[in-house]
Amino acid sequence: MTGEISRRAVLRGAGAALLLPTAFLVGCSSAEKPAPVGDTGAGSAPGSSAGGGSAEGLLAKGKKQGYLSVGIANEPPYTKVTADGTVTGCEPDVFRAVVKRMGIADVQGIITPYNAMIPGLQAGRWDAVTAGLFMKQSRCAEVLYSEPVIVSTESFGVPKGNPKKITTVKSVLDNPDLKIIVLPGGFEEGILQTAKVPDGQLIRINDNRSGVEAVIAGRADAFFLPTLSLNDLAKTSSGIEVTAAVADAPRTGSGAAFRKGDTDFHTAYNKELAALKATDEFAAILKKWGFDAAAAKGVTAEELCKNPG
Ligand code: 6CS
Numbered sequence: 108m109t110g111e112i113s114r115r116a117v118l119r120g121a122g123a124a125l126l127l128p129t130a131f132l133v134g135c136s137s138a139e140k141p142a143p144v145g146d147t148g149a150g151s152a153p154g155s156s157a158g159g160g161s162a163e164g165l166l167a168k169g170k171k172q173g174y175l176s177v178g179i180a181n182e183p184p185y186t187k188v189t190a191d192g193t194v195t196g197c198e199p200d201v202f203r204a205v206v207k208r209m210g211i212a213d214v215q216g217i218i219t220p221y222n223a224m225i226p227g228l229q230a231g232r233w234d235a236v237t238a239g240l241f242m243k244q245s246r247c248a249e250v251l252y253s254e255p256v257i258v259s260t261e262s263f264g265v266p267k268g269n270p271k272k273i274t275t276v277k278s279v280l281d282n283p284d285l286k287i288i289v290l291p292g293g294f295e296e297g298i299l300q301t302a303k304v305p306d307g308q309l310i311r312i313n314d315n316r317s318g319v320e321a322v323i324a325g326r327a328d329a330f331f332l333p334t335l336s337l338n339d340l341a342k343t344s345s346g347i348e349v350t351a352a353v354a355d356a357p358r359t360g361s362g363a364a365f366r367k368g369d370t371d372f373h374t375a376y377n378k379e380l381a382a383l384k385a386t387d388e389f390a391a392i393l394k395k396w397g398f399d400a401a402a403a404k405g406v407t408a409e410e411l412c413k414n415p416g
Contacts, residue, residue, distance in 0.1 A: 133179075133188045133192045133193075133194055133215075133216045133217070133218060164369070164372070165234060165365075165369050165372040166209060166210075166211070166371075166372055166375065168234075169206060169209070169210075169211035169234070170210050170211055173211070173212045173213060174211065174212060174213040174214055174215045175206060175211055175214055175215070175234040175235060176214070176215045176216070176217060176232075176233040176234050176235075177194070177199060177202060177214050177215070177216055177217070177233055177234065177235050177236065177237040177238075177363075178216075178217055178219050178223075178224040178227055178228060178232075178233040178235070178236040178237070178238055179194060179196070179198075179199060179216045179217065179218055179219070179236075179237060179238045180218065180219070180220070180221060180224075180238045180239075181218050182196075182238070182239070182315060182336050183196060183336070183339045183396075184196060184197055184335050184336075184339060184396035184397050184398070185197055185198055185238060185239030185257075185333070185335075185336065185361075185396075186198055186199055186216075186237070186238050186239065188216065188218065194214055194215070194216030196239075196396065197239070197256070197257060197392065197393060197395075197396035197398055198237040198238060198239050198256060198257070198361065198362075198363070199214055199216060199237050200392045200395075200396070201237075201256045201363075201380075201383070201389070201392055201393075202214060202235065202237040202363050204383055204388060204389070204392065205363075205376060205379045205380050205383055206376075206379075208379040208382065208383065209375060209376070209379055214237070217232065217233050219233075220290070220291065220292070220313050221238065221240065221290055221291070221292050221293045221294075222290075222291050222292025222293070223292075224236045224238060224240055224364075225240075225246065225249050225250055225364070228250065228364065228365075228366055229249070229366060234365075235363045235364060235365050236250070236363065236364040237363050237364075238361075239257065239259075239333070239361045240294075240361055240364055241294040241359040241360065241361050241411075241414070242255070242359075242360055242361060242362075242408060242411035242412050242414060243294065243297060243357075243411075243412070243414035243415065243416045244412060244413065244414065244415060244416060245297075245416060246364070246412075247408070247412035249367070250364040250365060250366065250367065251364070251365045251366065251367055251369065251370065251373040252361075252362050252363070252364050252365075252408045252411075252412065253362035253363040253364075253365070253373065253376055253377055253380055253408070254362055254377055254380055254381065254407065254408050255360040255361065255362045255403045255406050255407070255408060255411060256361065256362045256363070256380070256393075256403060257360060257361055257362075257393065257398045257402070257403055258358060258359065258360040258399075258402040258403045258406055258411075259333055259334065259335060259359050259360070259398065259402075260333065260334045260352035260353070260356070260358075260359065261294075261295060261298070261331065261332070261333055261334060261352065261353045261356040261359060262332070262333070262334040262337050262349050262350045262351065262352060262353060263287075263329040263330065263331055263337075263349075263350045263353065264318070264319060264322055264329060264330035264331075264332060264337040264340065264341070264347045264348070264349055264350075265322065265328070265329045265330075265347070265348050265349075265350060266322060266323065266325070266328075266346065266347070266348065267346060267347075267348050268348070269348060269350065271285060271328050271329070273285065273287075273328060273329045273350065274350055274351070274353070274354075275353055275354055275355045276298060276299065276302045276304070276353060276355045276356060277302075277355055279299065279302075279304055279308065279329075280302055280303070280304055283305065283308065285308055285328045285329070286308055286309075286310050286326075286327045286328050287299065287304070287308055287309060287310065287327065287328065287329050287330075287331050288309075288310045288311075288312050288318045288321055288322065288327045288329065288330040288331065289309055289310070289311060289312075289331050290311070290312070290313060290315075290318075290332070291311040291313055293332075294359060294416075295331035295332060295356075296309065296311070296331075297415075297416035298331070298356050298357065298416065299331065300416065301415045301416045310326075310327050315330075315332065315336065315340055316340070318330040318332070319340050319344045319346075319347050320344075322346075322347060323344065323346035323347060330347075331353075333359065334349060334352055335396075335397050335398070337349040338397075357414045357415065358406075358411070358414070359411075359414075360403065360406055360411040362380070362408065363376065384400075384403075384404075
């Protein structure tokens with residue numbers, strides 16, 4: 108279910124919005140924001156280019172309306188919606204910098220769960236996904252990923268002292284009593300499924316703050332999430348500890364995801380992304396959000412799309 112809500116309502120209900128499994132629209136950067144366009148869920152958002160099929164479709168649309176809409180999660184540092192509704196975070200900031208080079212002024216964000224990002228893209232509810240949607244075989248079969256923007260790691264968020272010694276996927280497999288929180292349809296859920304962790308050990312929660320609270324309250328033994336996302340959550344949750352990077356998790360990496368039909372735009376985007384990567388602006392964006400710009404150098408979407416699951 109997705110609900111139509113103005114940016115202002117999102118601002119008022121930002122907390123509530125993060126608790127509801129639906130898509131909420133948030134504004135652009137600090138520049139003049141276009142009139143809010145709710146994601147009614149009843150099909151393509153106005154101006155969408157579902158199956159655009161050519162750069163002109165998406166490019167012309169973005170230039171005409173002054174923005175492209177992106178699916179995001181609001182999971183800092185990958186994506187973040189500020190108190191005034193501005194869409195930011197590493198992936199949206201890189202996307203904004205690239206599309207500006209293409210003549211498109213800004214982006215408009217729609218907050219949605221990870222398992223709704225590709226279906227919403229294919230339905231034309233947003234024009235791209237810039238959420239840190241990690242590349243893996245099943246996703247790469249459904250969308251066109253840009254070349255990687257970030258490469259990052261996974262960790263477990265555990266109670267202080269890590270009493271159950273949860274450090275690797277194997278440590279979860281070796282103890283069938285462990286309950287691990289994952290986001291529904293998230294990359295970490297897929298890692299555990301690929302490792303054949305019994306489904307009874309997985310607890311699916313769609314809101315990161317609730318996941319942390321469940322671990323602290325002892326309702327689960329760990330929250331499996333990207334290292335940097337857990338580090339951000341731990342800043343305001345003293346009861347959680349973030350493990351070192353999980354050694355037996357696949358290397359994660361992401362970039363913008365487009366519809367299979369937007370091949371020309373995807374090619375044009377990659378060209379401008381490559382040019383941006385050579386600038387200090389790219390390194391500054393990644394540094395601002397705690398990512399290492401060098402980590403993605405030399406890594407290709409083709410390689411990351413070999414990730415299982
Ligand atoms: O790609 C994913 O599914 C994962 N990506 C991020 C940035 N956070 C959690 C999510 O499961």
